[in-house]
Amino acid sequence: MNLQGKIDRLRREIGKVIVGQAELIDETLVALLCGGHVLLEGAPGLGKTRLVRAISQGIDLKFSRIQFTPDLMPADILGTNVLLTEGEGKQKLVTFQPGPIFAHLVLADEINRATPKSQSALLEAMQEGTVTIAGKTYPLERPFFVLATQNPIEMEGTYPLPEAQVDRFFFKLVVKSPDLQDLKAIVERTTGDLDLVINPVLQRDELLSLQKAVREVPVASHVLDFAVHLVHATHPTSEHASPAVKRYVRYGASPRGAQALVLAAKGRALLEGRFNASIDDVSRVALPALRHRLILNFEAEADGIEPDALIAALIQQVRKEVAV
Amino acid sequence: MISEAFASVLDRVGRRHRLLTLGALILRSLITGWLSASLFHFAFHLGWGKPPAGLVAAAFALGGSAAYWHGYRPPLDRVGVARLIDRRLDLKDRLATAIEWSERSSPLVSWLLQDAEQHARFVNPAAVVSLPKPSRSQVLAALLALVLSALLWTVPIPSGLLFRPLSSVADHGGAQTQDELLSRIAALRQQIAGMRSPELRRLDRDLAQLQAGLRDRSLPRDEALALLQHFERRAHAALLEQAAAQEDGGSLGLDRIQELAQRLTVVSRLEAAEQGAFSTGQPLAAGQVGPEELPPELIEVLRRIAEGDGSRQETGGPGAPHSGGGDDREGVAQEGAASRERSGPEAAAQAQSMPAEASEVADARRGPGAGEEGGASQTAAASALGASGEGTEQQGGSSPGGTGSSGTGGLGEGGSDPPGGIRFLEHVPGELGEGPIHMGQVNASVPAPSQGQGGAASAAAGFLAPAAAGEQAVSRESVPLAYRQAVRNYFRALEPAGGD
Numbered sequence: 001m002n003l004q005g006k007i008d009r010l011r012r013e014i015g016k017v018i019v020g021q022a023e024l025i026d027e028t029l030v031a032l033l034c035g036g037h038v039l040l041e042g043a044p045g046l047g048k049t050r051l052v053r054a055i056s057q058g059i060d061l062k063f064s065r066i067q068f069t070p071d072l073m074p075a076d077i078l079g080t081n082v083l084l085t086e087g088e089g090k091q092k093l094v095t096f097q098p099g100p101i102f103a104h105l106v107l108a109d110e111i112n113r114a115t116p117k118s119q120s121a122l123l124e125a126m127q128e129g130t131v132t133i134a135g136k137t138y139p140l141e142r143p144f145f146v147l148a149t150q151n152p153i154e155m156e157g158t159y160p161l162p163e164a165q166v167d168r169f170f171f172k173l174v175v176k177s178p179d180l181q182d183l184k185a186i187v188e189r190t191t192g193d194l195d196l197v198i199n200p201v202l203q204r205d206e207l208l209s210l211q212k213a214v215r216e217v218p219v220a221s222h223v224l225d226f227a228v229h230l231v232h233a234t235h236p237t238s239e240h241a242s243p244a245v246k247r248y249v250r251y252g253a254s255p256r257g258a259q260a261l262v263l264a265a266k267g268r269a270l271l272e273g274r275f276n277a278s279i280d281d282v283s284r285v286a287l288p289a290l291r292h293r294l295i296l297n298f299e300a301e302a303d304g305i306e307p308d309a310l311i312a313a314l315i316q317q318v319r320k321e322v323a324v
Numbered sequence: 325m326i327s328e329a330f331a332s333v334l335d336r337v338g339r340r341h342r343l344l345t346l347g348a349l350i351l352r353s354l355i356t357g358w359l360s361a362s363l364f365h366f367a368f369h370l371g372w373g374k375p376p377a378g379l380v381a382a383a384f385a386l387g388g389s390a391a392y393w394h395g396y397r398p399p400l401d402r403v404g405v406a407r408l409i410d411r412r413l414d415l416k417d418r419l420a421t422a423i424e425w426s427e428r429s430s431p432l433v434s435w436l437l438q439d440a441e442q443h444a445r446f447v448n449p450a451a452v453v454s455l456p457k458p459s460r461s462q463v464l465a466a467l468l469a470l471v472l473s474a475l476l477w478t479v480p481i482p483s484g485l486l487f488r489p490l491s492s493v494a495d496h497g498g499a500q501t502q503d504e505l506l507s508r509i510a511a512l513r514q515q516i517a518g519m520r521s522p523e524l525r526r527l528d529r530d531l532a533q534l535q536a537g538l539r540d541r542s543l544p545r546d547e548a549l550a551l552l553q554h555f556e557r558r559a560h561a562a563l564l565e566q567a568a569a570q571e572d573g574g575s576l577g578l579d580r581i582q583e584l585a586q587r588l589t590v591v592s593r594l595e596a597a598e599q600g601a602f603s604t605g606q607p608l609a610a611g612q613v614g615p616e617e618l619p620p621e622l623i624e625v626l627r628r629i630a631e632g633d634g635s636r637q638e639t640g641g642p643g644a645p646h647s648g649g650g651d652d653r654e655g656v657a658q659e660g661a662a663s664r665e666r667s668g669p670e671a672a673a674q675a676q677s678m679p680a681e682a683s684e685v686a687d688a689r690r691g692p693g694a695g696e697e698g699g700a701s702q703t704a705a706a707s708a709l710g711a712s713g714e715g716t717e718q719q720g721g722s723s724p725g726g727t728g729s730s731g732t733g734g735l736g737e738g739g740s741d742p743p744g745g746i747r748f749l750e751h752v753p754g755e756l757g758e759g760p761i762h763m764g765q766v767n768a769s770v771p772a773p774s775q776g777q778g779g780a781a782s783a784a785a786g787f788l789a790p791a792a793a794g795e796q797a798v799s800r801e802s803v804p805l806a807y808r809q810a811v812r813n814y815f816r817a818l819e820p821a822g823g824d
Contacts, residue, residue, distance in 0.1 A: 216432050220421040222407060269416075275436040276421035278410075 003210070004273035010201040013058045017196050018051050019189065020182030026271060027173050027288050028055060028147070033267040035211050036170020036260065037126050037146040039111075039161075039292060043153055046175045047186075052107045052147045059207055060200035061104035061143070066122075068114035070157070074121035077101050078131045079138075096133060101125050102140060104204065108148040112158040122146070123165050143207055163251075163295055170260050172292035210270070217266035219277045222322065224262065227282045229318045231258040234294055234311075242317055244310055248300035253293040260289040283315050326426050326437065331402070333444045334419075338405040341453045345397070348456060353392040355469075360387025362473040366481060373483040412452045415443055502538055505548055509535045512552075516559055523562045526799050531555055533805055551805070790819040 007029070014025050028051065031038045040048045049065065056063035066077055079099030085092050100106065101122065108122055125131050126146050131138045148169070150161075166172070178186060189196065202210075233240040235252030245252075264285035265277040272281075287308055294307040364383035368375035400408065406419035422440030425433045458466070513531050516524045534551055537543030543551075794815030798808045 213432065216430055218421050218425040218428075218430075218433055218436055220417050220424050222420065223417055274416060274418070275432050275439055276416070276418060276425075278417035278421075280416060 003270075006201055006206075007271055007273075010058045013198045013201055014051070014054045016198060017054045017189070018047055019185045020178045021047070021051070021175070024051070024173055024175060025055075026268075027171060027285075030264055030267040030271055030285065031171045031288075032059070032143070032145055032207070033210050033214050033270060034170060034260075034263045035143065035145075036263070037148070037168070039148050039150065039166065039169040039172045040175055041150045041152055041172065042175025043177065044151060046177065048147075048149045048175055049107055049109060052105060054198050056105040057198040058200060059105075059202045059204070061145070061204060061207070062141075063105045063107070064100040064103035065107040065109060066100045067109045068111050068118065070113055070115060070159075072114045072118045074118050075099065075133075077118060077121050078125065078133060081134055096136070096138065098138065099131075101131065102138075104141065104143055104145060106144075106146045108146055110151055111148040112150050112160050114159065116159055116162075119159065119161060119165060122148075123168055127168055143204065143211065166292045167254060167256055169292060171264070171288040173288055174291075214263065214267045214270055217269055217275065217277055219262060219266065223265070223277055223279050223282060226279050226318060226322045227261045227265065228258060229322055230282070230286060230314060231255075231261060231290070233314050233318055234290065240318070240321065242310075242313060244305075244313060248296050248303070248305045248310065249294055250297040251295040253290050257290050257293040261286060264289050279319070283319075286315055287311055326423060327441055330422075330441045330444045333447050333449075334402045334405045334409075334423075337409060337447065337449045337452050338400055338402070340449045341405065341408065342399050344453055344455065345399075349392060349395045352395055353388040355466075356391035357384040357386075357388030359469065359473055360384060360390075362476040366476040369481045369483050409444075409447055409452050413443075413447065418443055502545060505538055505545065505552060506535060508552060508556075509538070512556060512559060516563070519563075519566065521562055521566055522799070524559065524566075527555055527558055527562065529802060530805065533802075537805075790815045790817075793818075 010029070011022070011025060015022070018025060028038055032055065040051075042048055052065075053063060055061075066072075077099050078101055079097050081094045082097045083092050084095045111119060111122070114122075125140060126144075129140050129142075129144055131140065151158075229240060231253045232238050233242065233252075234245060234249065234257075235241060236246045236249050238245075238252070241249075241252075261282060262277070265281035268281040268285050269275070269277045290311050291307045294310065296305065296307065299305075361380050361384035365375055365380055368379065403420055403423050406423050407417070409415065410417045410419050418436070418440045422433075422437050426437060509531050513528055513535075516528055519525075530551075534543065534548060534555070538545075538548050791812070794812040797803070797815060798811050801811075803811050
C-alpha cells in the first residue's frame with residue numbers, strides 16, 4: 001500500500017472515534033510527520049485526549065498520559081532515581097525510574113495547571129529530546145511527540161505558559177465544538193455498545209521514514225519567498241506589515257515560526273500525496289503555525305482582536321505582493 | 325533536466341503570452357496616446373488657440389510612449405511560464421518546482437518531475453493565456469472615453485481665454501496686414517480725389533499722413549486701423565452731405581461758397597473801379613464800385629454768396645460778422661485765399677488754375693441810399709481764414725437792391741462811415757517752403773494807426789472765436805494728427821478775458 005493509501009486509512013481509523021474534526025486530525029498528523037509538538041486548546045469534553053490516544057493506536061506508538069496538577073513535580077514527569085533492593089544479597093541499588101515522558105506519544109493534559117517548574121521540565125525534554133537526572137542524560141526514543149492541552153475557560157489558579165515556552169510548540173490547534181450532526185454522531189457512537197477498535201496503520205519505522213521524507217520535499221523559490229514574507233509581515237516594524245499589525249501586534253513570529261511554516265507546508269503536501277510544497281500549503285498551515293507566536297498588545301485585547309484574523313489578512317496581502 | 329515535451333509546452337505557452345501581452349500593450353498605448361492628444365488639443369485651444377498639428381502629434385506620441393513604458397514587462401522565462409501555468413490551472417506549483425529542482429537528484433524530485441510532465445502533457449496554451457474579455461463596465465468606460473474624446477475634437481471651443489490670441493488685429497474685423505491697410509487708404513483717397521469739398525480735402529490730407537505713418541512704421545497697426553475706420557466714416561458722411569447738397573440744387577452750401585471764393589481772382593480796387601478800369605485780371609482800385617462796373621457773372625456769384633451768408637448769419641453761425649452800429653467800420657478784410665494750406669504738386673496745379681494776380685482786398689462801399697433791404701446784394705467776400713467759410717463777411721454792396729447784410733457798415737462818403745462793400749479773395753499761389761512776405765499787401769491793407777481812420781472794428785472783431793480759429797488752423801494747415809489737440813489748446817488760450 002502506498003503512502004497516500006496509508007494516510008487515508010489512518011484518517012479513517014482515527015475517524016472512527018473522532019467525529020467532525022477532519023482538519024484537526026490532518027493538522028495533528030502534519031505535526032506528527034514534521035516531528036513537532038502540538039498545543040491543543042479547547043473546552044473540556046471535546047475529545048482532545050481521545051484524539052491523541054487514537055493517533056497513538058493508529059500509528060502503533062507507545063502512549064502515555066500526564067495529568068498536570070498544581071502539585072505535580074518534575075520528577076513525576078521525568079522520572080527519578082529510586083533505591084531498589086536487588087539480587088540475592090539484597091543489594092540496594094539506585095535505579096532510574098523513567099517517568100511518563102518516556103513514550104512516543106505523550107499527552108500533557110492541562111499543562112497550564114502545573115507549576116512553571118514542572119512545565120519547564122517537560123518543555124526542556126520537548127526541546128532537547130533528552131532527560132537529565134542527577135547528572136545523567138537519558139535520550140528520549142524517537143519519534144517523540146507531545147500533545148499538550150489547555151483549558152481556556154478556567155484560567156483561575158493556573159499558570160499560563162510564557163510566550164517563550166509556547167513558541168516551542170510546532171502547532172497550536174484550536175478544538176472547536178462539534179456541530180449538530182457531528183454531536184449526534186458522537187452520541188450515537190459513544191453511548192452504544194459498539195466497541196470501536198483502531199487498527200494500527202503505520203509502524204514506528206514508517207513514521208520515521210516519513211519524517212525524513214518530509215524534509216526532502218522540494219519547495220520552489222517563490223513559495224519560500226511567500227513564507228518568509230508572511231512571517232516578516234507579522235512584525236510591526238516591518239515595511240510589509242499591515243496597519244492592523246502595526247496597531248495590535250507587539251511582537252511578531254520568530255524564525256522558529258518560519259521554520260515551522262515551511263516544514264509544515266512540506267508535511268501538508270506529503271500528507272495530500274504531492275511531492276512539492278505550494279503556496280496553498282503554506283497558506284493552510286499558517287494559522288496553526290503562527291497563531292501562538294504573535295504577541296498582541298492590550299489594545300488588541302480591548303478590541304477583541306484575535307491572531308487568526310490578523311494572519312488571515314496577512315495571507316491575502318502577501319499573496320498580492322508576491323504575485324507571479 | 326526536463327523533457328523536450330515539457331519544454332515545448334512551456335515554450336508554446338510563453339510565446340502566446342508574449343504576443344497577447346504585446347498586443348494589449350500596443351492597444352493600450354494607442355488609446356492613451358489618443359486621449360492625451362485629445363486633452364492637449366482641448367487645453368491648448370482653450371488657452372491659446374488652435375494648436376499646430378505637430379504639437380498634437382507630439383502629445384499623441386508622448387502619451388502612447390508613456391503608457392507603453394509604464395506597462396512594459398520583460399518576457400517570462402520558463403520558470404515564470406511554469407508559475408503562470410500552475411496558477412491558471414491550479415497545479416499547486418508542480419511545474420515551477422519541478423523546473424527549479426530538475427537538476428537535483430532525489431527520489432522525491434524524480435517523482436515530482438514525472439508528475440509535472442504528466443500534468444504538462446494536458447496543458448492547452450489557449451486555456452492558460454486566453455484573450456482578455458473586458459467586463460461590461462470596462463466596455464462602457466471605453467465607449468464613454470471614445471465619445472468624450474471625439475467631442476473634444478468636434479465641439480466648438482472658445483479660444484484664447486487664458487492668453488492673448490496670437491493675432492490681435494483680427495479682432496478689429498478689418499485689415500490684418502500693413503499692405504491691406506495701405507491698400508484701403510489708397511482706395512479711399514482715390515475715391516475722394518475728384519471731390520472739391522474742403523472736408524474731403526482735409527480728409528485726404530489726413531489719409532496722406534496716415535499713409536506716411538504706416539510706411540515708416542511710426543504708427544501702430546491697431547491705431548492705424550482705428551483711424552482708417554474713422555476716416556472712412558468721415559468720408560462717407562461727407563459724400564452723403566455732398567450728394568444731398570447737389571440734389572437740393574441752387575442753395576449754396578458753405579463748402580461751395582468757399583470753393584467759389586477761392587476761385588475768384590477778381591480783386592477790386594476802389595480807385596480802379598471808379599475809373600472803370602476794371603477788367604478781368606486787373607486789380608480793382610479801392611473805392612466805390614458801381615454795379616454797372618461789374619460783370620454780370622460776378623454779380624450773380626456774389627448774389628448767391630450773399631444769400632448763403634445771410635442764412636448763416638440768421639442762425640448765428642460762427643464767425644458772423646460784427647453787427648455793429650454805424651460807428652463800426654469794416655476793417656479791411658483779411659488777406660487772400662488760403663492757398664498756403666496746400667502744399668505739394670496738387671497745390672501748385674490748383675494754383676496755376678487761378679489767376680496768379682495779387683490783389684488787394686478792398687471794400688466796396690454801399691451806394692447811397694442803400695438800405696438794409698432785402699434783395700440781392702453783391703457781396704463777395706471771404707476771409708482768408710474762411711477755410712470753413714465762417715469768416716465770410718458781408719458788406720454792403722453797391723447794388724440797386726441794397727444789401728441784405730447786416731452788421732456791415734454802410735457806405736458813406738467820407739471817412740466816418742464804416743466801410744461796407746465787398747471783399748474779395750486774394751489768391752496767393754502756394755509753394756513749399758517759406759514764401760515771400762507780402763509786406764506791401766500788409767501796408768496797404770492796414771494803414772498805420774496815425775494815418776488810418778481808426779480801427780474799423782474793435783480788435784475783438786478782427787479775431788474769430790478762438791475755438792473756431794483753432795479748428796480752422798488745424799484743418800487748413802498740415803498739422804500731424806498727434807499735435808492737433810495741442811494747436812486747438814493754443815488757440816483757446818488766446819481767447820481774451822473780456823472786451824478788447
